[in-house]
Amino acid sequence: MHAMVLEQIGAPLVWTERPDPLPGPGRIRVRVAACGVCRTDLHVVDGELPQPRVPIVPGHEIVGRIDALGPGIQGLRLGQRVGIPWLGHTCGACPYCLGGQENLCDRPGFTGYTSDGGYATAVVADARFAFPLGEEGADMALAPLLCAGLIGWRALTMAGQGRRLGLYGFGAAAHIVAQVAAWQGRSVHAFTRPGDRMSQDFARSLGADWAGGSDRPPPEPMDAAIIFAPVGELVPVALRAVRKGGRVICAGIHMSDIPGFPYALLWEERQIVSVANLTRQDGVDFLTLAPRIGIRTRTTAYPLREANRALADLRAGRFDGAAVLVP
Numbered sequence: 001m002h003a004m005v006l007e008q009i010g011a012p013l014v015w016t017e018r019p020d021p022l023p024g025p026g027r028i029r030v031r032v033a034a035c036g037v038c039r040t041d042l043h044v045v046d047g048e049l050p051q052p053r054v055p056i057v058p059g060h061e062i063v064g065r066i067d068a069l070g071p072g073i074q075g076l077r078l079g080q081r082v083g084i085p086w087l088g089h090t091c092g093a094c095p096y097c098l099g100g101q102e103n104l105c106d107r108p109g110f111t112g113y114t115s116d117g118g119y120a121t122a123v124v125a126d127a128r129f130a131f132p133l134g135e136e137g138a139d140m141a142l143a144p145l146l147c148a149g150l151i152g153w154r155a156l157t158m159a160g161q162g163r164r165l166g167l168y169g170f171g172a173a174a175h176i177v178a179q180v181a182a183w184q185g186r187s188v189h190a191f192t193r194p195g196d197r198m199s200q201d202f203a204r205s206l207g208a209d210w211a212g213g214s215d216r217p218p219p220e221p222m223d224a225a226i227i228f229a230p231v232g233e234l235v236p237v238a239l240r241a242v243r244k245g246g247r248v249i250c251a252g253i254h255m256s257d258i259p260g261f262p263y264a265l266l267w268e269e270r271q272i273v274s275v276a277n278l279t280r281q282d283g284v285d286f287l288t289l290a291p292r293i294g295i296r297t298r299t300t301a302y303p304l305r306e307a308n309r310a311l312a313d314l315r316a317g318r319f320d321g322a323a324v325l326v327p
Contacts, residue, residue: 001017003116003121004119004325026072027073030124032121033064034064038147039230041112043254056117058117059119060084060112060118061083062143080132083143084146085150087280088111088126089126110277131283140324143299143322143324145286149295153282155173163223164189165188167188167225169191169192175297178203179295188203189209221242223242223243225248226249239266247271248270251275
């Protein structure tokens with residue numbers, strides 16, 4: 001197999017040839033057809049997440065077909081198309097796992113962070129955390145659903161039933177969530193980098209009722225706002241934009257420091273909450289609903305060897321939607 005390997009934090013990924021990995025008990029090997037490039041991958045490469053493991057193969061928005069089964073596999077078969085997400089393992093025994101909050105597991109494993117991920121031609125994964133995808137939809141189109149879609153879905157459910165929704169940072173996750181929210185009948189307000197008219201037009205094309213720079217207030221107070229951009233300065237901005245009793249959801253795994261702000265912004269029962277990882281039930285719920293909604297992902301394809309260019313383009317915001325590596 002071939003893989004793009006992070007050998008040193010902050011360094012470019014290295015094209016590497018390895019023997020095909022063998023799946024142990026309860027694990028499967030997947031031949032990768034497409035792997036999305038997520039902003040979390042940038043946080044891994046840059047060392048912004050704690051206790052980085054190197055060398056590591058990044059990537060956790062994986063679509064592929066099972067080509068080897070370890071002992072004890074039930075419910076999956078050779079040749080079946082599956083998706084491999086960020087959450088790759090949970091202990092099943094801590095209070096969070098036993099209480100239905102496996103996304104907060106005390107001893108978790110994460111694809112492309114604590115175990116090798118999908119910037120490769122093959123990957124081994126825990127069979128319990130592989131989502132059957134069926135045969136509908138192209139591999140490239142499905143890949144961003146495995147994290148941008150799933151985390152976006154979890155963030156959207158945490159936003160509650162409010163009808164006026166703000167999305168700060170219109171990248172891979174927001175361009176999926178905007179379609180789900182519009183399908184639900186919500187009014188979507190998209191906030192982009194100031195002056196980014198191309199992204200604002202893109203947001204309107206996906207059902208946003210209003211789009212503008214994050215330096216502008218919305219035309220009306222919002223019920224909830226989801227912040228996808230890893231920019232702490234947006235938290236007080238979003239608090240100013242939501243109504244009394246409104247909620248601000250921080251959906252990134254990493255964010256720059258939140259600046260101080262007056263208590264008056266939080267008063268009147270406004271809330272700030274964060275989203276951590278996902279649960280398998282999130283995957284089942286969202287991936288079952290996605291075909292009904294008819295989600296259209298906008299993807300830019302990169303050969304696997306060009307993973308460094310894909311990461312650089314993501315960092316610079318050179319494309320709308322999501323980047324996808326194709327082996």
